[in-house]
Amino acid sequence: MSGVRRRRDAAGKERRLVKTDNGEDPVILSDSLESETGSARIRLRERWELASVLNFLNVFEPVIGSNSKISAEEIEMGLIKPDSPVAQLHIDLLKGIPPVNKNLNGSDAWVTVLCKKLTMWWPWVAEGEIPLTANKGEEINRYKELDPTIRLQILKALCEIRAEQNDTVSYINDAIKHGTELSCFRKNNIGGDRNGTTYWYDGNTVLGHRLYREVKKFDPKTKVRGKGCLAPPLASFKWETLATNLEEFRKVADDFSSSKVTVQVAVSKIVQTDAIPVLEDLQKKKERAFKRKRRQEMLLNDSQNSYRVESTRSCRNRRPVSYTFDEYDRTIKEAIQMTK
Known part of the structure; x- marks a missing residue:
């Protein structure tokens, strides 16, 4: 973004007019929306799961595919306000987990597919109660209502599932055989x-x-466990x-x-x-x-x-x-x- 100006709307409230570098129409943001987004971004950056997801995408980019070229900032914004780039990231990860569902090409159908994968794998890749389950299509709107940190936990679990697949394991074994240091996979x-x-x-x-x-x-x-202990x-x-x-x-x-x-x-x-x-x-x-x-x-x-x-x-x-x-x-x- 190349410039920020302020103006008042019809109701007399002040709004931030953000001019973009790509020539698109300026975007008007309210101060409350900006504050909410910034607060959510801070909470995401205070979670180790975000660093883990970014490291996974860095290490296994050759396995995941070229469609997942997305920046860390775009992932953060996609977790705060679900959008197409982060949706495509989930789809790319789901396509590597057999059996591959044909509904992944739908607009929001990937959420239902995601729920089914999580139900099967959650006890092995995450802790606590599963935050999202399939419920006759209602899970799509439910996903959009979740807190960004919960959506991050779901993405982290999906990366863990993807890491367990045969092609990912073979990629690690082949790389180590050819002299790649183990630190490339274990940070x-x-x-x-x-x-x-x-x-x-x-x-x-x-x-x-x-x-x-x-x-x-x-x-x-x-806490005292016993006498003198x-x-x-x-x-x-x-x-x-x-x-x-x-x-x-x-x-x-x-x-x-x-x-x-x-x-x-x-x-x-x-x-x-x-x-x-x-x-x-x-x-x-x-x-x-x-x-x-x-x-x-x-x-x-x-x-x-x-x-x-x-x-x-x-x-x-x-x-x-x-x-x-x-x-x-x-x-x-x-x-x-x-x-x-």
Whole structure:
């Protein structure tokens, strides 16, 4: 999005007018809708399941197929407000889980197929009560009413089911036989301390790059198991998404570089050497692609304007007719260029 302006609607309420870069009509967002979306995005980024889904799509992209090229931000928005790209992602995953249902080509029929797969696999890939079951088509509207974090849990379970299929297992075995490190399939953290805080880095060109922190917390309250015995403190984990773009990665690197915590200094060095150069290169490619697109649009507009001028000029300004072969070839070339 390239610009934001504010204006008032007919009821006198202020609205945000967001101008898009792709030339589409501006989108009007209410402050409440923007706040709601931002809050839901934060809650998603506080779930380890999102990082797990993104890692799965990164590792198994060759198995899943080319139709699933979707960014992490698009997945987040699709979980907040169900849309076509995320629906297609679910369909691509379901097509890899036999038996393949013919109704996957329908608009929302994939939700029913998803429910049937979850009912069969849920006890083996997830915990707790299954949040969505088939109910004579009512599950389609029910899915759209679920909280985004619940939809994320469902997507995570679907990825787990897809990972159990024969082609996925064969892909891992073949890759390891050809020398691929096991860490490509079992992600390792990039640093940690004695308190249980660990840092993770993952991403690719399509999904984007992200830096995470997992904080282990202990419940100070302990229960007595017997005379003179105390139960071990209960541990809980807090997941944080520290950086999702170049600007945020730079900020983390700067903040951690001057930290008194040894692991943060180490993470800062890894970010500066491994993440930031890749993100800077991607940023340059995006800028070049944008400039190239703008030049093509300008050339096209100039060509169309020139064609209109040529097509509306008077007969007295036209060149005299020549019947030579050279003149004929030149005229044909001009017409082809004008058409392009």
